[in-house]
Amino acid sequence: MAEVRVTMEVGNDGVAVITICNPPVNALAIPIIAGLKEKFQEAMRRNDVKAIVLTGKGGRFSGGFDINVFQNVHKTGDLSRLPDVSVDLVVNTIEDAKKPAVAAIEGLALGGGLELAMGCHARIAAPKAQLGLPELTLGVIPGFGGTQRLPRLVGLSKAIEMMLLSKPIMSEEGKKLGLIDAVVSSEDLLRVSRQWALEIADRSKPWIRSLHRTDKLDSLSEAHEKLKVARHQAKQTAPNMPQHQACLDVIEEGILHGGYNGVLKEAKVFKELVLADTSRGLVHVFFAQRATSKVPNVTDVGLKPRSVKKVAVIGGGLMGSGIATAFILGNIYVVLKEINPEYLLRGIKMIEANVRGLVTRKKLAQDRADKALSMIKGVLDYSEFRDVDMVIEAVIEKVSLKQTIFSEIEKACPPHCILATNTSTIDLNVVGEKTRSQDRIVGAHFFSPAHVMPLLEIVRTEKTSAQTILDLMTVGKIIKKVPVVVGNCTGFAVNRTFFPYTQGAHILANLGVDVFRIDRLITSFGLPMGPFQLQDLAGYGVAIAVGKEFAAAFPDRTFRSPLVDLLVKSGRNGKSNGKGYYIYEKGSKPKPDPSVLSIIEESGRLTNIMPGGKPISVTDQEIVEMILFPVVNEACRVMDEGVMVRASDLDIASVLGMSFPSYRGGIVFWADTVGPNHIYTSLKKWAELYGNFFKPSRFLEERATKGMPLSAPASTSSASRSRL
Numbered sequence: 001m002a003e004v005r006v007t008m009e010v011g012n013d014g015v016a017v018i019t020i021c022n023p024p025v026n027a028l029a030i031p032i033i034a035g036l037k038e039k040f041q042e043a044m045r046r047n048d049v050k051a052i053v054l055t056g057k058g059g060r061f062s063g064g065f066d067i068n069v070f071q072n073v074h075k076t077g078d079l080s081r082l083p084d085v086s087v088d089l090v091v092n093t094i095e096d097a098k099k100p101a102v103a104a105i106e107g108l109a110l111g112g113g114l115e116l117a118m119g120c121h122a123r124i125a126a127p128k129a130q131l132g133l134p135e136l137t138l139g140v141i142p143g144f145g146g147t148q149r150l151p152r153l154v155g156l157s158k159a160i161e162m163m164l165l166s167k168p169i170m171s172e173e174g175k176k177l178g179l180i181d182a183v184v185s186s187e188d189l190l191r192v193s194r195q196w197a198l199e200i201a202d203r204s205k206p207w208i209r210s211l212h213r214t215d216k217l218d219s220l221s222e223a224h225e226k227l228k229v230a231r232h233q234a235k236q237t238a239p240n241m242p243q244h245q246a247c248l249d250v251i252e253e254g255i256l257h258g259g260y261n262g263v264l265k266e267a268k269v270f271k272e273l274v275l276a277d278t279s280r281g282l283v284h285v286f287f288a289q290r291a292t293s294k295v296p297n298v299t300d301v302g303l304k305p306r307s308v309k310k311v312a313v314i315g316g317g318l319m320g321s322g323i324a325t326a327f328i329l330g331n332i333y334v335v336l337k338e339i340n341p342e343y344l345l346r347g348i349k350m351i352e353a354n355v356r357g358l359v360t361r362k363k364l365a366q367d368r369a370d371k372a373l374s375m376i377k378g379v380l381d382y383s384e385f386r387d388v389d390m391v392i393e394a395v396i397e398k399v400s401l402k403q404t405i406f407s408e409i410e411k412a413c414p415p416h417c418i419l420a421t422n423t424s425t426i427d428l429n430v431v432g433e434k435t436r437s438q439d440r441i442v443g444a445h446f447f448s449p450a451h452v453m454p455l456l457e458i459v460r461t462e463k464t465s466a467q468t469i470l471d472l473m474t475v476g477k478i479i480k481k482v483p484v485v486v487g488n489c490t491g492f493a494v495n496r497t498f499f500p501y502t503q504g505a506h507i508l509a510n511l512g513v514d515v516f517r518i519d520r521l522i523t524s525f526g527l528p529m530g531p532f533q534l535q536d537l538a539g540y541g542v543a544i545a546v547g548k549e550f551a552a553a554f555p556d557r558t559f560r561s562p563l564v565d566l567l568v569k570s571g572r573n574g575k576s577n578g579k580g581y582y583i584y585e586k587g588s589k590p591k592p593d594p595s596v597l598s599i600i601e602e603s604g605r606l607t608n609i610m611p612g613g614k615p616i617s618v619t620d621q622e623i624v625e626m627i628l629f630p631v632v633n634e635a636c637r638v639m640d641e642g643v644m645v646r647a648s649d650l651d652i653a654s655v656l657g658m659s660f661p662s663y664r665g666g667i668v669f670w671a672d673t674v675g676p677n678h679i680y681t682s683l684k685k686w687a688e689l690y691g692n693f694f695k696p697s698r699f700l701e702e703r704a705t706k707g708m709p710l711s712a713p714a715s716t717s718s719a720s721r722s723r724l
């Protein structure tokens with residue numbers, strides 16, 4: 001293991017260079033913080049030291065406070081594990097010291113890393129270094145004085161934007177804003193920083209303590225107005241997250257009562273937030289996302305990923321064109337194949353529209369858009385397939401068609417080529433049945449719109465080779481997806497786990513619960529929309545097709561609701577024709593359609609599941625639980641069957657594939673927070689009242705009765721059932 005330490009070297013010029021060494025990101029672990037204090041104090045004591053340069057080893061200044069410490073506090077509840085850095089180190093030891101310090105920043109200075117740098121008396125950066133305070137994404141606020149010093153260096157508006165949106169800037173912008181004093185090449189970084197530090201010491205450059213500055217702060221009334229607007233926005237965009245309002249309160253404290261009081265309030269609020277559920281959930285998601293990169297027998301067996309330079313996409317429909325867009329945006333050549341010129345043109349036009357949409361929304365610069373569009377070529381036959389490294393088939397869900405395509409591409413492509421399918425329902429063994437290349441066959445399941453949604457489910461069969469999986473994981477990251485490796489089963493991980501989400505909602509509707517109340521409650525729980533609005537968005541064709549798949553695969557727990565068929569009969573098809581549970585009109589928000597209620601009543605009469613023929617009476621909490629506990633129950637089955645490598649992979653899949661709120665940590669993490677026993681007893685009660693759909697799975701029952709968390713690794717007996 002690499003050594004975690006802080007070093008100090010004193011040059012003949014009288015500059016002490018203090019270096020943080022904690023690869024890969026120089027996180028500020030507890031020994032690093034202790035080491036920094038020790039070295040700064042030594043530098044103050046030594047007569048041969050006139051000034052200090054603080055830097056990070058290996059081309060990265062620091063990725064911030066060690067997030068493992070948060071996890072430790074979450075496990076133990078012991079806040080004393082958080083050291084006093086803000087006053088003891090940053091204010092007393094660095095900023096108020098009698099010798100000046102200059103931060104020499106390369107690569108990145110994030111969170112506590114940037115806060116240390118802001119405690120120094122100047123900051124010199126190499127080009128393109130990332131500077132930011134992303135603490136809110138971890139459920140906390142900056143805790144080493146960042147809420148006070150950033151507004152004093154870059155002004156209130158920009159500081160609010162950088163903190164509330166957790167949006168980093170580059171050193172060049174930092175220079176323009178005043179966060180950075182000079183941008184110099186990496187080679188010159190240390191030399192210029194040393195010189196700068198000496199010039200501060202001899203007073204030929206200003207000795208600035210950021211916390212004492214006020215020149216960039218607005219008048220009280222202007223600041224008040226800006227904070228009011230930010231509070232209002234945060235209420236809309238982050239309604240269930242306390243750290244946003246808390247951050248603004250702490251900034252305000254410093255504006256009203258001075259930077260030092262702001263720092264004190266920041267430290268107090270920081271500690272309160274570390275213990276909140278939001279931070280527990282978000283910190284879990286941080287590590288869970290990184291864990292998805294570690295797949296036993298794939299990433300730990302010494303294989304090297306092969307590069308994927310050219311990809312063929314078969315099918316230019318909604319999914320195919322989205323997938324092609326994702327690859328060209330990742331700088332990878334794509335040939336898009338269709339069956340006739342008309343379909344091909346339509347596909348290319350969709351890709352152009354996807355790219356243009358990103359430019360319009362300011363997510364992509366025009367020159368990068370032009371470059372991306374130059375990397376796509378439309379084709380009508382397989383001649384271009386002779387040198388592709390990967391094919392992704394994205395045609396309609398028809399088994400015979402997919403089988404034909406796979407036996408054709410097996411012949412048309414080079415022998416190393418990955419043969420991937422974007423199917424969301426069909427068994428991969430069936431897709432590849434007519435080939436002899438089962439080791440190269442893999443599922444690349446994107447979520448719509450494929451160029452926007454971050455999740456990539458990589459579906460493997462027993463025969464898919466480790467090399468194929470590794471290559472797909474690697475190229476997946478290049479196109480900025482989060483690849484999660486899953487086993488082969490109906491619906492794979494995300495669709496399978498969330499199939500009871502719609503089912504539960506339909507049972508409730510047929511039990512007489514108001515569909516708009518259900519949608520409202522699920523939205524306030526934190527999903528972007530409720531199950532009925534989601535059904536409107538996806539279109540009823542999808543609901544009917546998916547419903548059939550699941551009914552065939554899991555007949556024991558499928559609730560057959562006639563509601564969608566009745567909606568279709570009444571001329572509704574959801575958002576696509578402007579009429580569903582909601583009315584959709586251009587330029588206005590979806591409005592609940594009261595005329596849908598009689599159709600729902602009709603469905604209720606047909607299913608006749610209301611006890612005594614009367615609508616049931618349920619609390620808001622029960623409604624949310626009756627929809628989400630069946631999802632947890634299915635997640636248990638998915639884990640029991642070994643579809644996932646680890647429980648936390650399902651958390652990431654639920655957050656990125658279904659927009660399950662990240663601050664709740666993902667579906668399994670949330671379930672463990674609620675308690676397996678409560679979930680089990682509730683499901684058991686509902687199974688008795690309303691049928692098999694709610695019947696607790698064996699895995700849930702076992703864990704609940706043994707008092708084990710659902711996320712605990714599988715027992716030996718379960719592992720032997722593993723599909724992976």
Ligand SMILES: C[C@H](O)CC(=O)SCCNC(=O)CCNC(=O)[C@H](O)C(C)(C)COP(=O)(O)OP(=O)(O)OC[C@H]1O[C@@H](n2cnc3c(N)ncnc32)[C@H](O)[C@@H]1OP(=O)(O)O
Nearest residue numbers: 025027063064065066067068110111112134142143144290
């Ligand atoms: C008091 C303070 O105000 C509080 C804070 O400072 S909280 C921390 C604020 N900082 C952050 O949020 C930054 C978090 N890190 C990141 O965003 C990214 O890791 C990064 C941009 C620094 C680097 O990204 P990238 O090069 O893709 O590497 P990535 O895979 O994410 O990380 C590499 C390893 O470093 C670890 N790591 C990254 N930042 C870390 C941190 N701050 N603490 C502990 N570990 C960290 C990751 O867990 C990962 O470990 P692994 O290899 O064992 O999985």
